[in-house]
Each structure stands twice: as C-alpha cells, then as structure tokens.
Amino acid sequence: MAYNADxxxxxxxxxxxxxxxxxxxxxxGILLYEVHKELLFRHIHKLDNVLEIGAGSGRYTKELVDICNELTVVDISSHQVKFNKQKMKELGKIDAIKAFHVADMIDMDMFEDDEFDNVVCIGGPLSYLLDKEKEGVQELLRVTKPGGTIIMGVMSIIGAFSYYFNGILHEKEAYGIDATKWVIDTGV
Ligand SMILES: C[S@@+](CC[C@H](N)C(=O)[O-])C[C@H]1O[C@@H](n2cnc3c(N)ncnc32)[C@H](O)[C@@H]1O
Incomplete structure (x- = not known):
C-alpha cells in the first residue's frame, strides 16, 4: 500500500x-503521555534548538516549549496547526514558539541541513509513511545536526492490533480471516 498524504x-x-x-x-493514554514525556525530558536540554514534527494539537508542544531554547512546529494538517496555535495562545506559550509550518515531513525544504539539535517525531507520522518511510527518516537525519538527537516513535503491529482489536474482529466477521492476515502482514 502506497503512502497517500491526502x-x-x-x-x-x-x-x-x-x-x-x-x-x-x-x-x-495517560501511560503513553507520561512515558513519552519522560523521554523528552531526558534527552532535551535548555539550550537546544528543537523541531517537533507531527505535533498535532500540541499535547507535547506545551511541554517542549518550556524545556528548550527554540521550538519549531510542523504538521501536515492545517487544522491541527490552527488548533495547536490556539491552545498555545490560551496557555500563554505562543510567543515562545519560533514558527509553525503546515508541511509534509518527507519534504521539509524550508529547513537547512543540520539545523536542529533535537528532532521529535512521535505519535504516528512515521507509521503513516508506508513505502516512503525511508524518505521520512532521511529528512529527519538531514535536518538534525551531527551528534544531535532524534526522538521518534512508531505504531507497532502488536500495539495497534491490541488497541484496535474490536475493529479487527469486526473486519474478520465481515471479510473473513484473510482480512486479519492482511493486517498482520502489512501493519495497515
Ligand atoms: C496521532 S497525532 C500525534 C500528535 C502528537 N505528536 C502526539 O503524539 O500526541 C499524529 C499527527 O501527525 C501528523 N502527521 C501525520 N503524517 C504527517 C506527515 N507526513 N508530516 C507531518 N505531520 C504528519 C498528523 O496530522 C497528526 O497531527
């Protein structure tokens, strides 16, 4: 199955x-949040220039902005970027964010090579890339300084399978066991 940004x-x-x-x-959800936060707090430092990709509504943006020097936010969805901006405004944190961009992570040509100390890409963006996954990782590497840190997360097959178990059962009932096998084989 090919990546489809739309x-x-x-x-x-x-x-x-x-x-x-x-x-x-x-x-x-609370466990996911706390585990990710712990990782961010462990690896990001006060002088760092950070890029958050796939920031969504800003659950982690509001934490990141307090622990680094400069934060830039990217998301493919203009709705999520608008929502994130609104939340940061409500929390009084908007002025501390360097920039918001609506962009696809496989094409971030607005950033220089080696621009960021830390790049954060958690909560799914990489998993949606499917056959473009390598291009996505390549972009993460390109914009990260040598010796910098990339914090990335993917949706595992086991995690997604248990989380969406009811849907998978429903598909099995509707389309047969091949539908279940397809999910396991492809991760989609
Ligand atoms: C499940 S949300 C996660 C938001 C946040 N990172 C979190 O963990 O709570 C996934 C976000 O990634 C964004 N996204 C998905 N694919 C992307 C891509 N190719 N480039 C940039 N953002 C992407 C979506 O628009 C969405 O806001």
Whole structure:
C-alpha cells in the first residue's frame, strides 16, 4: 500500500479536538503521555534548538516549549496547526514558539541541513509513511545536526492490533480471516 498524504491530511483535518483529549481519557493514554514525556525530558536540554514534527494539537508542544531554547512546529494538517496555535495562545506559550509550518515531513525544504539539535517525531507520522518511510527518516537525519538527537516513535503491529482489536474482529466477521492476515502482514 502506497503512502497517500491526502488520506492523512483529510483524517487530521477532520479530527476535531480528539487529538487534544486522547492522552488523558484513559489509563492507556495517560501511560503513553507520561512515558513519552519522560523521554523528552531526558534527552532535551535548555539550550537546544528543537523541531517537533507531527505535533498535532500540541499535547507535547506545551511541554517542549518550556524545556528548550527554540521550538519549531510542523504538521501536515492545517487544522491541527490552527488548533495547536490556539491552545498555545490560551496557555500563554505562543510567543515562545519560533514558527509553525503546515508541511509534509518527507519534504521539509524550508529547513537547512543540520539545523536542529533535537528532532521529535512521535505519535504516528512515521507509521503513516508506508513505502516512503525511508524518505521520512532521511529528512529527519538531514535536518538534525551531527551528534544531535532524534526522538521518534512508531505504531507497532502488536500495539495497534491490541488497541484496535474490536475493529479487527469486526473486519474478520465481515471479510473473513484473510482480512486479519492482511493486517498482520502489512501493519495497515
Ligand atoms: C496521532 S497525532 C500525534 C500528535 C502528537 N505528536 C502526539 O503524539 O500526541 C499524529 C499527527 O501527525 C501528523 N502527521 C501525520 N503524517 C504527517 C506527515 N507526513 N508530516 C507531518 N505531520 C504528519 C498528523 O496530522 C497528526 O497531527
């Protein structure tokens, strides 16, 4: 299955405020949030120039902006960027953010090579890239300074399988066991 930026953009442009609330609704969300936060706090330092890719509504933007020197935010969805800006304004943090960009992470030509000390890409963007995954990782490497840090996350098959188990069961009932095998084989 090939990467289709329009599908991703469309999904997150029509996501409402669910991105803002998803990490506080249940124990799984809270755990995800705390584990990621711990990693960010461990690797990002006060003098760092940081790029957050796929920032979504800003759950981590609001933390990152307090622990680094400069923060730049990127997301493919104009809705998510608008939402993020609004939240940062409400929290009084908007002026501390260097820039917001609506852009696809496989094409970030607005940034120089080696521009950032840290690049953060968590919560799914890499997993959506499918056959363009290597290009995405290449872009992360290009914009990160030599010796810098990239903090990235992907959705594992096991994690996604258990999280979406009811949907997978539903597909099995509708389309048979081959539909389940397809999910396991492709991760999609
Ligand atoms: C599940 S949200 C995660 C938001 C935040 N990083 C978090 O972990 O809470 C995924 C975000 O990645 C963005 N995204 C997906 N593919 C992207 C791409 N190719 N380039 C930039 N952003 C992307 C989506 O628009 C969405 O806002």
């Amino acid at each position: 599908i991703v953009r469309d999904r997150y442009d029509n996501y409402g405020d669910r991105e803002w609330t998803r990490l506080e609704q249940d124990a799984n």
